[in-house]
Amino acid sequence: MLKMALCAYYAVWGLLLEVAVAFGPVPRITWEHKEVQLIHFNESKVSNYSTLLLSEDKNVLYVGAREVIFALNAVNIAEKQHELHWKVTEDKRTKCAVKGKSEQTECRNYVRVLQQLNDTFLYVCGTNAFQPTCDYLNLISFELGGKNEDGKGRCPFDPAQSYTSVMVDEELYSGTSYNFLGSEPIISRHSHQSPLRTEYAIPWLNEPNFVFADVIRADPNSADGEDDKIYFFFTEVSVEYEFVGKLMIPRIARVCKRDQGGLRTLQKKWTSFLKARLICTIPDKNLIFNVINDVFILKSPTLKEPVIYGVFTPQLNNVGLSAVCAYNLSTVEEVFSKGKYMQSATVEQSHTKWVRYNGEIPNPRPGACINNEARASNYMSSLNLPDKTLQFVKDHPLMDDSVTPMGDRPRLVKRDVKYTQIVVDRVRVLNGTIYDVMFIGTDRGALHKAISYENGMHIIEETQLFPNFEPVQTLVLSSKTGRRYLFAGSNSGVVQSPVAFCDKYTTCVDCVLARDPYCAWKPLEASCIDIFKEGEMERSWIQNIGGDASSCSDKVRENPLQHTFKHGSTAELKCSQKSNLAQVVWKFKDDVLRVESPKYRLLEKALLIFNLSEGDSGVYQCLSEEKVKNKKFSQVLAKHVLELKKMQHTTVGPTVTAAPTEGNSDVPKVSAVSTEGSTAHISTTHMVPVTTARILSKPIGPVLTSVASSTELFNSIPDAVPEKTMFLKSNDNFLLMFLFLFFFILFLCLLSYNCYKGYLPGQCLKFRSVMLLGKKKTKSDFSDCEQSVKETLVEQGSVSHQSGEQPKPAHDTGYETEPDCGNSQLQAGDSQASREARDKPFDVKCELKFRNNSASFCDKYLQRHPFWMIPSLSYATGDLKLELLKQSVL
Ligand SMILES: *[C@@H]1O[C@H](CO)[C@@H](O)[C@H](O)[C@H]1NC(C)=O
Ligand SMILES: *[C@@H]1O[C@H](CO)[C@@H](O)[C@H](O)[C@H]1NC(C)=O
Ligand SMILES: *[C@@H]1O[C@H](CO)[C@@H](O)[C@H](O)[C@H]1NC(C)=O
Ligand SMILES: *[C@@H]1O[C@H](CO)[C@@H](O)[C@H](O)[C@H]1NC(C)=O
Ligand SMILES: *[C@@H]1O[C@H](CO)[C@@H](O)[C@H](O)[C@H]1NC(C)=O
Ligand SMILES: *[C@@H]1O[C@H](CO)[C@@H](O)[C@H](O)[C@H]1NC(C)=O
Numbered sequence: 001m002l003k004m005a006l007c008a009y010y011a012v013w014g015l016l017l018e019v020a021v022a023f024g025p026v027p028r029i030t031w032e033h034k035e036v037q038l039i040h041f042n043e044s045k046v047s048n049y050s051t052l053l054l055s056e057d058k059n060v061l062y063v064g065a066r067e068v069i070f071a072l073n074a075v076n077i078a079e080k081q082h083e084l085h086w087k088v089t090e091d092k093r094t095k096c097a098v099k100g101k102s103e104q105t106e107c108r109n110y111v112r113v114l115q116q117l118n119d120t121f122l123y124v125c126g127t128n129a130f131q132p133t134c135d136y137l138n139l140i141s142f143e144l145g146g147k148n149e150d151g152k153g154r155c156p157f158d159p160a161q162s163y164t165s166v167m168v169d170e171e172l173y174s175g176t177s178y179n180f181l182g183s184e185p186i187i188s189r190h191s192h193q194s195p196l197r198t199e200y201a202i203p204w205l206n207e208p209n210f211v212f213a214d215v216i217r218a219d220p221n222s223a224d225g226e227d228d229k230i231y232f233f234f235t236e237v238s239v240e241y242e243f244v245g246k247l248m249i250p251r252i253a254r255v256c257k258r259d260q261g262g263l264r265t266l267q268k269k270w271t272s273f274l275k276a277r278l279i280c281t282i283p284d285k286n287l288i289f290n291v292i293n294d295v296f297i298l299k300s301p302t303l304k305e306p307v308i309y310g311v312f313t314p315q316l317n318n319v320g321l322s323a324v325c326a327y328n329l330s331t332v333e334e335v336f337s338k339g340k341y342m343q344s345a346t347v348e349q350s351h352t353k354w355v356r357y358n359g360e361i362p363n364p365r366p367g368a369c370i371n372n373e374a375r376a377s378n379y380m381s382s383l384n385l386p387d388k389t390l391q392f393v394k395d396h397p398l399m400d401d402s403v404t405p406m407g408d409r410p411r412l413v414k415r416d417v418k419y420t421q422i423v424v425d426r427v428r429v430l431n432g433t434i435y436d437v438m439f440i441g442t443d444r445g446a447l448h449k450a451i452s453y454e455n456g457m458h459i460i461e462e463t464q465l466f467p468n469f470e471p472v473q474t475l476v477l478s479s480k481t482g483r484r485y486l487f488a489g490s491n492s493g494v495v496q497s498p499v500a501f502c503d504k505y506t507t508c509v510d511c512v513l514a515r516d517p518y519c520a521w522k523p524l525e526a527s528c529i530d531i532f533k534e535g536e537m538e539r540s541w542i543q544n545i546g547g548d549a550s551s552c553s554d555k556v557r558e559n560p561l562q563h564t565f566k567h568g569s570t571a572e573l574k575c576s577q578k579s580n581l582a583q584v585v586w587k588f589k590d591d592v593l594r595v596e597s598p599k600y601r602l603l604e605k606a607l608l609i610f611n612l613s614e615g616d617s618g619v620y621q622c623l624s625e626e627k628v629k630n631k632k633f634s635q636v637l638a639k640h641v642l643e644l645k646k647m648q649h650t651t652v653g654p655t656v657t658a659a660p661t662e663g664n665s666d667v668p669k670v671s672a673v674s675t676e677g678s679t680a681h682i683s684t685t686h687m688v689p690v691t692t693a694r695i696l697s698k699p700i701g702p703v704l705t706s707v708a709s710s711t712e713l714f715n716s717i718p719d720a721v722p723e724k725t726m727f728l729k730s731n732d733n734f735l736l737m738f739l740f741l742f743f744f745i746l747f748l749c750l751l752s753y754n755c756y757k758g759y760l761p762g763q764c765l766k767f768r769s770v771m772l773l774g775k776k777k778t779k780s781d782f783s784d785c786e787q788s789v790k791e792t793l794v795e796q797g798s799v800s801h802q803s804g805e806q807p808k809p810a811h812d813t814g815y816e817t818e819p820d821c822g823n824s825q826l827q828a829g830d831s832q833a834s835r836e837a838r839d840k841p842f843d844v845k846c847e848l849k850f851r852n853n854s855a856s857f858c859d860k861y862l863q864r865h866p867f868w869m870i871p872s873l874s875y876a877t878g879d880l881k882l883e884l885l886k887q888s889v890l
Pocket of ligand 4: 331407
């Protein structure tokens with residue numbers, strides 16, 4: 001019984017979990033590529049526009065593409081100012097091809113580093129046919145200095161490999177790989193005085209994938225004399241967790257700017273390199289985002305401290321989940337300056353595990369920057385540091401404490417999308433509140449714009465930046481007041497987009513419901529404006545980020561569209577509705593129309609009325625109803641009047657009176673406000689300009705004929721798949737699948753319970769007796785197993801609470817030697833299934849928790865469950881697993 005309950009619990013738990021995540025916030029508006037006017041830059045025969053550098057002072061956007069560097073006008077990137085070809089010599093290309101690389105693609109020069117050195121020079125590096133080269137680009141003549149420095153350690157050899165770089169005080173810091181094969185990762189500083197690099201050792205960097213680097217300056221007024229720090233972000237293969245496959249871990253690493261390396265130990269190596277795990281999880285839903293794709297560090301004078309925004313995905317991401325986590329800098333600094341270190345503990349059978357180091361920590365603190373306190377103890381530079389400190393940091397670059405996100409959970413979790421890039425803008429809206437607007441690029445060429453509001457996220461809009469759905473590879477924000485733009489780079493070109501499309505909102509209600517910090521309604525002009533483009537802000541403007549449109553009073557003209565029709569024909573009444581959060585409601589003679597009836601058919605942008613008769617003449621209104629925080633705002637989008645054509649007119653095909661305007665989808669929305677449960681004034685009687693109506697019938701254009709047969713009708717009905725959902729995949733199918741799955745498992749559980757009780761005849765009884773015979777002990781066995789699991793977990797998570805104690809080697813309780821509390825007692829019928837399940841890397845939990853026959857349900861459940869929740873079960877850290885275990889033992 002307990003087992004059954006567990007199984008059911010498990011199934012329900014999994015179900016709830018998926019449903020909860022299935023409906024992340026939906027972007028309110030989806031702008032298709034052709035709906036928005038974006039500025040493009042691309043040149044024929046040039047590809048891979050993947051490196052962007054914005055110079056805000058000069059208003060220039062530098063673009064590094066394949067074998068070309070461009071300088072574009074940052075106000076209008078279609079205006080090219082300069083271009084420089086930087087080609088690979090024929091000789092080098094041949095040599096590269098000889099080494100087995102593709103001459104047409106890989107053996108080219110991909111510009112990877114583009115950094116501002118000083119006013120007149122850019123520092124640029126390219127892969128140069130697997131011989132990375134760096135040079136100085138003179139911005140006045142727009143020519144290379146011809147120095148052709150060796151770019152090893154600053155730029156990858158292979159264009160497909162990850163890289164990141166940042167220029168700090170004319171010194172280049174980069175994270176990349178150091179050799180042809182790309183097997184030697186490195187974080188280095190290129191400097192004439194003191195070049196430094198990481199130690200080539202697995203504990204320092206283990207197959208990292210670099211995504212971002214930036215400097216955070218120390219407060220010059222602070223008394224502790226701290227150093228500026230350079231932070232690197234990457235995903236690497238875990239050394240600290242035991243796992244069947246390669247477990248990825250997102251990291252933050254940092255070095256100090258004034259680091260000079262050690263004198264004997266760590267000569268020309270970082271003495272301040274420390275790294276920690278970045279956590280981006282939803283513990284109560286058991287979701288772990290362990291691959292970091294991009295980072296943006298928000299620094300603003302209005303912020304007390306910088307905030308680090310990261311976009312994450314899970315390692316196995318077959319449903320396309322993404323998350324945004326934000327970290328405050330003090331949490332990061334706390335981990336590095338006060339946290340515990342990790343230490344590798346060699347265990348018997350040459351397993352290396354990492355556990356918390358609880359021993360004595362040398363003084364000065366290993367990895368700390370030289371500050372006033374260190375100077376007071378006569379450590380003036382890293383060259384003076386004692387060997388003890390240096391040896392310690394060499395062996396312990398990894399912190400045991402992790403960096404937890406603000407609020408202990410992601411800011412945003414979204415399904416059916418893979419986020420690749422992020423930038424964040426800090427905006428002060430009309431009433432003085434400050435919002436951090438996140439712009440997030442996807443792997444399908446779209447951009448999501450989101451704000452956090454009262455603990456929830458609101459995705460204001462989704463914009464298709466690239467017509468060919470290519471991944472957004474680089475995203476840059478220009479946040480100069482009055483001139484805010486986004487620049488996005490991809491393989492095929494660069495796109496410039498405004499930060500908002502306020503003028504697309506044509507009514508006050510629409511403008512306010514958008515909840516866009518950049519937009520406000522200007523009643524005098526009756527237009528939705530970008531508040532940062534106007535000279536000064538005015539009190540009369542209407543803006544409410546909460547979406548309360550009560551103060552709107554849209555005035556509208558009365559101008560309904562007239563249609564005449566014949567008996568038995570079909571009418572198509574157009575009404576287009578942009579908001580994905582609104583519902584379309586049709587009213588006929590002021591009553592809500594029951595569109596489910598077979599007489600009607602609701603399409604994405606129209607209503608069809610079949611078999612028209614006298615009773616159908618009258619006024620039809622199309623309303624958009626949008627609910628924001630229990631307040632419903634409705635606007636009349638369109639109004640149609642249908643009239644019966646007199647029967648005596650028997651001439652074939654009288655034309656429709658109202659001119660049909662095909663393709664006029666940009667119908668101005670004019671509205672009337674009505675609010676429920678609020679003080680807003682109600683003006684439902686306002687009339688509307690007209691949308692189009694088209695009468696569907698025999699295919700002679702806008703002509704009325706007699707009864708259309710149903711087959712003709714369906715041939716001429718436009719495809720009902722809504723255009724709007726092009727990027728927003730429907731989740732309904734998933735829900736159905738989950739429900740089906742749930743009932744299926746319930747059925748299995750019931751079946752076996754009945755079988756177990758002996759209620760079912762024949763085969764089942766045989767099976768049952770086999771099962772019962774095969775099992776001797778029940779309860780005690782189960783708890784033994786549980787006990788050992790707990791032990792294992794404690795060690796794996798390296799939660800050693802005895803303070804001041806040296807970490808003792810843990811006895812090896814890896815998966816191989818785990819006590820068998822799994823499927824071994826299963827009979828032939830189930831062995832296939834269980835073997836399959838065991839072959840998968842994620843069957844651990846199941847084996848641990850379910851004994852005997854209920855294990856087979858669980859196996860089946862897992863097999864039928866190709867979802868992320870399963871991996872997350874097993875690669876959870878010790879703490880998480882324990883938590884889970886507690887839950888399920890209840
Ligand atoms: C290239 O630029 C043109 C406009 O100059 C634009 O219409 C086209 O969509 C761009 N192509 C891509 C792939 O971005
Ligand atoms: C900029 O850097 C280059 C290369 O180091 C140097 O030659 C030049 O004098 C510098 N220019 C200025 C204005 O500092
Ligand atoms: C360069 O762009 C092409 C498409 O234009 C793409 O197939 C290729 O993977 C890109 N190469 C790199 C290294 O990004
Ligand atoms: C930083 O984040 C932590 C965790 O959410 C929080 O406790 C702390 O107050 C934050 N610090 C600041 C200065 O915002
Ligand atoms: C500004 O408006 C928002 C949204 O309605 C509200 O939550 C916030 O309290 C307002 N701030 C001030 C200072 O009035
Ligand atoms: C059309 O409507 C009339 C009544 O208005 C009804 O008698 C007739 O059966 C309907 N025809 C079809 C095909 O539904």
